[in-house]
Amino acid sequence: xxxxxxxxxxxxxxxxxxxxxxxxxxxxxxxxxxxxxxxxxxxxxxxxxxxxxxxxxxxxxxxxxxxxxxxxxxxxxxxxxxxxxxxxxxxxxxxxxxxxxxxxxxxxxxxxxxxxxxxxx
Numbered sequence: 001x002x003x004x005x006x007x008x009x010x011x012x013x014x015x016x017x018x019x020x021x022x023x024x025x026x027x028x029x030x031x032x033x034x035x036x037x038x039x040x041x042x043x044x045x046x047x048x049x050x051x052x053x054x055x056x057x058x059x060x061x062x063x064x065x066x067x068x069x070x071x072x073x074x075x076x077x078x079x080x081x082x083x084x085x086x087x088x089x090x091x092x093x094x095x096x097x098x099x100x101x102x103x104x105x106x107x108x109x110x111x112x113x114x115x116x117x118x119x120x121x
Contacts, residue, residue, distance in 0.1 A: 002120035010056035010117040017115060018050040018058050021080035021090030024113070026066070026106075028073050035079040035089030041071025042106070045084050048113060056119035064108040074099040075106065078113070 005013065023045040025031075029038030044066060051061040075097045080090040095113075100106050 004118035004120040005056065007056050007119045010119045011053035011058075014053035014056070014058040014115050014117060015050075017080075017090065018048075018053070021082055021088075022047050022050075023081040023084055023087065024048050024064060024108075025079045025081060026075045026095075027077040027079060027092070029076055031077050031079040031089075031092040035081070035092055038077065040075055041073055041102075042066055042069040042075075045081060047084070050115075051111075053115075056117050058115045059111045060108065060113040061110060063110050064113065066106045069100050069102060069104050069106050072099070072101045078108075 025045045026040040026042055027038045028040055031037050046064045046066065048060050048064055049062045050058050075095055077092055077094055079092040081087045095108060
């Protein structure tokens with residue numbers, strides 16, 4: 001017997017999660033259980049737009065761009081929030097990125113930020 005969500009249920013849940021937790025914050029390490037650990041010097045949250053979930057996955061549908069970043073560091077993680085400031089933490093994940101220098105522009109390209117749920121095979 002396979003375990004996991006039906007693809008339809010996973011897609012529905014991902015669409016709900018994506019619309020609820022649509023603000024992205026950058027981190028330099030694991031954000032932890034509350035999403036507040038290893039915060040980047042660059043504190044601006046960007047609002048992500050998502051394509052509709054398909055095959056138990058959901059991907060960003062536009063570039064996320066931080067211009068003139070505040071500090072020199074390496075972003076390794078992101079966290080999901082309900083608001084541009086404060087709000088509720090919804091989850092976190094990893095990003096693959098090069099180090100940035102203060103004043104650089106950092107971009108997560110369209111389709112590079114994804115959410116997935118395990119679907120029964």
